Amino acid sequence: MSPRVRAVLPTIAALLGPGLAHAEDVPSSAPPEPAPETTDADSSPAPVPSTAPAAHGTPASEPPVIVDNPMADLPPKALSPDQRFSWQPFGFLRMQYRMVQNDPNVAFIGRDDGFQLQNARVGVFGAMGSKVSFLVAIDGAVDERLATNDPRGRYTVALRDAYVDVPVRGKLAVRAGLFRTLTDPDLDATTQRLFVDRPLESRGVYATEGYETEGLAPGRSLGAALRYDPGAPTVGARFGFELAVQNGADELAADNDNDTPAASASVFARLPDSSWIVASARYNRRTEGDLPFLQDEDDLQATIGVRLVTGPISFGAGATVVRTLFPTVDGPARDAYGAHGQLMFRTGSALPLAFGYRFGVLDPSSLVLTDRVMEHTAGAVLGIPAYRTRLLLQATHVMDQRNLSNDRVQLAAEVSL
DSSP states (O other): OOHHHHHHHHHHHHHHHHHHHHHHTSOSSOOOOOOOOOOOTTSOOOOOOOSSOOOTTOOTTSOOOOTTOTTTTSOOOOOOGGGOEEEEEEEEEEEEEEEEOOOSSOTTSSOOOEEEEEEEEEEEEEEETTTEEEEEEEEEEEEEOSSTTOSOOEEEEEEEEEEEEEEEETTEEEEEEEEEOSOSSOOSOGGGOSSSSOOHHHHEEOTTSSSOEEOSSOOEEEEEEEEEOOOOOSSSOEEEEEEEEEOOSOTTOSSOSSSOOEEEEEEEEEETTTEEEEEEEEEEEEEESOTTOOEEEEEEEEEEEEEEEETTEEEEEEEEEEEEEETTTTEEEEEEEEEEEEEEEEEOSSSOEEEEEEEEEEEOOTTOTTOOEEEEEEEEEEEEGGGTEEEEEEEEEEEETTOOOOOEEEEEEEEEO
């Protein structure tokens, strides 16, 4: 053995000594570790399982010694209830068959009847005790089109929600991430909607159903909000609010389109039987065009939404008004408005059935005299709780100022995962 090797042997022995001493206490056939369990987000989370086998001779009530931890002589600290993590996956699939009347004078309206995947949503929500909760969701049925009125759509996978809620005090919380504010009169979740499509003023006119038009709802955006949600009461009313600052760019934008954020304020009242009333105001400076020819457009928006449920009858209504200013080019202001009202009747218990009527109107620009659209929709929805499934049917008569022939019929099936 060389003198150099003999010189380093004492140092190696000193370093390995404590580890070997701990290794002698570990049984040779340690039991396998339990797999972590998925817990219900509304129930108490399960304790976090240990990442190492128990030391030989250690009582079950004492924490095990972690061999590969450099601080193994200090037993790991037990997690408090506020540090325990729980989560629950969710998702839903929704597909429709759509038939649109072919307009004899406009080539891109109709002529694309067939199946469409409206949603392929998967996500997870969870919490770390009472300290923080979160929600992340993606959708594999986001329709992308290269140009307006392009009948050749393509599906892509996109992030839909990604935010955390941090309680401040009681029901007061801060939300941060990618989320949708209350500045939309359509606040029903997709799996609770009573029609195949969202209201006209929120969704706009889809490609091949007419002249493609964006809705007046701002959609999702990156930002933060201060929210107070008192929860649903059994009697009377409870009031809450939301103050939000967001980028104001479109839902798939990675950052803002200028130096000015969008700001919104909403107040709402929760009523019994999942009823609510909400009113909102929003300011957003958008930037259009490409460098070096960028133009600012200022949107001033006001919305109100109502949902009232009493016994088997439910009533919903909403209205949005948007005034757009053009400070860069000093052009005339543009006004847009949209509204809807609907009445539904529910019957049955084992197989709940709802049917009713909705009227919608959208005028996207006061600068164009012939772009107003009105829709009369009759719809029905049948629930099959045993299979977590809903079947929806609607027929829509469209009244367009441009004298289009574009009535449509839609049949959709939805499964909650």
